[in-house]
Structures are given as C-alpha cells and as structure tokens.
Amino acid sequence: MQKIHVRLSVELKVPDKTFKKIVDEATMPNGCVLDTEVSWLKDFVDFDTAKPVFEGWDDGGYIPGNWLEFDAVESGLYESYGEGLRRKEN
Numbered sequence: 163m164q165k166i167h168v169r170l171s172v173e174l175k176v177p178d179k180t181f182k183k184i185v186d187e188a189t190m191p192n193g194c195v196l197d198t199e200v201s202w203l204k205d206f207v208d209f210d211t212a213k214p215v216f217e218g219w220d221d222g223g224y225i226p227g228n229w230l231e232f233d234a235v236e237s238g239l240y241e242s243y244g245e246g247l248r249r250k251e252n
Contacts (some may be wrong), residue, residue, distance in 0.1 A: 178239065182249070185234045188227060193246020195231040199224050 176184075188198040231247050234240035240247050 178237075181234075181237060182239065184225075185230060185240060185247070186249070188225070188230055189247055193243065193248055195227040195234070195247050197225065197227045198230065 184198065184200055185195070188196050190196060231242065234247055235242050238250070240249050
C-alpha cells in the first residue's frame with residue numbers, strides 16, 4: 163500500500179475586514195497573490211484531526227495563492243487583471 167499526500171481544504175466564513183487583511187497581506191505591489199500562512203486560523207479549526215495530512219507538509223492555515231485569488235474575486239471585493247489582483251473601490 164502506498165501513501166498519497168492530500169491537501170485538506172477547509173472553507174471558513176470571515177468578516178470582510180478580516181478577509182481584506184488576509185488578501186492584502188498576501189498580495190504583492192504588482193498584484194500577484196502569494197501563498198500565505200494564517201497562523202490564527204488554528205483558533206477556528208481543529209487541525210489536529212488533519213494531522214496525518216499535514217505531517218511533514220503544510221501546517222494548518224496554509225492558503226495557496228491561487229485559491230486565495232479565486233476567493234478574492236468570488237467575494238466581489240477584488241478584481242483580477244492580467245496576472246494580478248486589485249481591490250475594487252466601493
């Protein structure tokens with residue numbers, strides 16, 4: 163029997179202010195969204211239940227940049243342009 167490493171995806175609802183903070187901190191000046199780690203997510207999710215998945219790989223709270231960019235555009239708070247992301251003016 164062989165091991166397959168699987169990335170666990172957890173969907174959380176966060177206030178707009180928190181969402182913007184996470185996205186803005188992960189976005190470079192050119193609009194490129196980087197992979198990020200949000201350590202305080204451990205306060206909301208019991209990552210111990212996913213320990214076999216995370217062991218030796220990503221810690222709980224890791225968010226791939228392309229996932230974060232998708233969520234940002236889906237939120238309606240950001241727009242995608244070329245290879246980047248920018249916040250919509252309200």
